[in-house]
Amino acid sequence: MIRRPQTLLLSLLLMTGLLFLVSPVQAQVDVYEFETTAQEQRFRQLSNEFRCPMCQNANLTSSPGGVAADLRREIYRMILEGQTDAEIEQFMLSRYGDFVLYRPRLTLQTVLLWFGPLLFLLLGAWVAWNIIRRSAENPASASGISASDTEDENNSGKDHAPAVVISSEERERLNRLLSDMPSAPTSDNTGR
Amino acid sequence: MKNFKLYIPVAVFAVLAVFMWQGLFLDTRTLPSVLIDRPLPEFELRSLEMGDRLLTTADLPDEPFILNIWGSYCLPCLQENPIFMSAKERGIIPIIGLNYKDRDDAARNWLDINGNPFDLNIIDDNGRYGIDLGVYGAPETFLVDANGVIRFKHIGVINYRIWEDEIMPAIAAIRAGGNS
Incomplete structure (x- = not known):
C-alpha cells in the first residue's frame, strides 16, 4: 500500500525522462554565410515555419529530405536578394500550396x-x-x-x-x- | 420532443464518427498541385541529348505531352519505365523527361540499360526547376496541353491500373478540350 504511490511516481518520472530522450527535432546543418545576423535569424525562422513537402511532419530545418535542402537553399538565396518574408512565403505558396504553411492562412476553407x-x-x-x-x-x-x-x-x-x-x-x-x-x-x- | 436531450450524445457521436471514418481514408502523402491549369513555368536548361544548347519551353511539343520527373536513383521510375516504353512504341503521346537531381552519365547509362521512352530529356541537376513545378520527389508525372498549360499531375509511380484509369482518360479529356 505504501509502495504503490511511490512506484507510480517513479514510473511517471521515468516516462517524463523518456520524452526528453526521444526528442525528434534534429536540425540539418547547412553552411551558409550571411551578411548580417538579422538575415541569419530570418533564415532560421523561415526554415522553421515552412513544412517539408516530402517528409510531411518535419519543417524545413529538421527535414533530411532532398527537397528540403533545395528549399532552404532557395530561402537563403531570396534572403540575400533582399526579398521580404511575405515574398518568400508567396514563392512557397505558389509552388507547394497551403500545405507548406504550419500556420494556415485565414481563408473561407480554413475558417x-x-x-x-x-x-x-x-x-x-x-x-x-x-x-x-x-x-x-x-x-x-x-x-x-x-x-x-x-x-x-x-x-x-x-x-x-x-x-x-x-x-x-x-x-x-x-x-x-x-x-x-x-x-x-x-x-x-x-x-x- | 420531450426526451430529445437524450439523443444529443448519440448525434454528437454520429457526427464525430463520420468525420473520423473519412479521416481513415484521407491520403496525406500526395499534395494537391497548385499548378493545375497554370502554364508550365519557364526554364532554360540543358538536355541530355543536345549538348550545350539550352532548352526552353519553345522546344516542347505543340501538342499535349507527358512530363515525367525521373532519376536513375529512383526505383519507382524503373517500375514505370515499361509503361512509358509501351506508350512510346504505340505512339500514344510524346513523353518529355525531366532528369531530376541526377548525374548526366548515370542518367544516360540508365536509359541505355532500361530503354529510353523520352522524346527529350531536360536536365534539372540541382532541382531548381523542380521547385518551380512543386516537385518533391521522383517520380511525378504532369500532363501538359497544347497551349503549355499543366492539366493533370500524378505523384508517385504509375502502374498499368493508374495508366488505364487515370492517365489515359486525362489525355483523352485534354485532347477533347483542345479540339473544341
Missing part, C-alpha cells in the same frame, strides 16, 4: 480550423452556464434529480430530512420529471 476551438469553447460555456443557472435558480429540483439516483449519500440525506417543503411550481416540475421517466421509482412519489 473552421481557426475558429472551431473557439466555437466548441463557447458551446461548452453555454452548456455549463445553463446547468449552473438551473441549479442556482432551482436548488430543490437539483436535489430532486440526485435523490432519484441510488447513491448512498442522497439516501442518507433524505432520512435526515423527512419533511421537504417544495413550492407548487417545484412539485409540478417534479411530477413532470417523474412522468418523463418510463421506469421511475413510483413508490417514492406515492409516499409523498
Whole structure:
C-alpha cells in the first residue's frame, strides 16, 4: 500500500525522462554565410515555419529530405536578394500550396480550423452556464434529480430530512420529471 | 420532443464518427498541385541529348505531352519505365523527361540499360526547376496541353491500373478540350 504511490511516481518520472530522450527535432546543418545576423535569424525562422513537402511532419530545418535542402537553399538565396518574408512565403505558396504553411492562412476553407476551438469553447460555456443557472435558480429540483439516483449519500440525506417543503411550481416540475421517466421509482412519489 | 436531450450524445457521436471514418481514408502523402491549369513555368536548361544548347519551353511539343520527373536513383521510375516504353512504341503521346537531381552519365547509362521512352530529356541537376513545378520527389508525372498549360499531375509511380484509369482518360479529356 505504501509502495504503490511511490512506484507510480517513479514510473511517471521515468516516462517524463523518456520524452526528453526521444526528442525528434534534429536540425540539418547547412553552411551558409550571411551578411548580417538579422538575415541569419530570418533564415532560421523561415526554415522553421515552412513544412517539408516530402517528409510531411518535419519543417524545413529538421527535414533530411532532398527537397528540403533545395528549399532552404532557395530561402537563403531570396534572403540575400533582399526579398521580404511575405515574398518568400508567396514563392512557397505558389509552388507547394497551403500545405507548406504550419500556420494556415485565414481563408473561407480554413475558417473552421481557426475558429472551431473557439466555437466548441463557447458551446461548452453555454452548456455549463445553463446547468449552473438551473441549479442556482432551482436548488430543490437539483436535489430532486440526485435523490432519484441510488447513491448512498442522497439516501442518507433524505432520512435526515423527512419533511421537504417544495413550492407548487417545484412539485409540478417534479411530477413532470417523474412522468418523463418510463421506469421511475413510483413508490417514492406515492409516499409523498 | 420531450426526451430529445437524450439523443444529443448519440448525434454528437454520429457526427464525430463520420468525420473520423473519412479521416481513415484521407491520403496525406500526395499534395494537391497548385499548378493545375497554370502554364508550365519557364526554364532554360540543358538536355541530355543536345549538348550545350539550352532548352526552353519553345522546344516542347505543340501538342499535349507527358512530363515525367525521373532519376536513375529512383526505383519507382524503373517500375514505370515499361509503361512509358509501351506508350512510346504505340505512339500514344510524346513523353518529355525531366532528369531530376541526377548525374548526366548515370542518367544516360540508365536509359541505355532500361530503354529510353523520352522524346527529350531536360536536365534539372540541382532541382531548381523542380521547385518551380512543386516537385518533391521522383517520380511525378504532369500532363501538359497544347497551349503549355499543366492539366493533370500524378505523384508517385504509375502502374498499368493508374495508366488505364487515370492517365489515359486525362489525355483523352485534354485532347477533347483542345479540339473544341
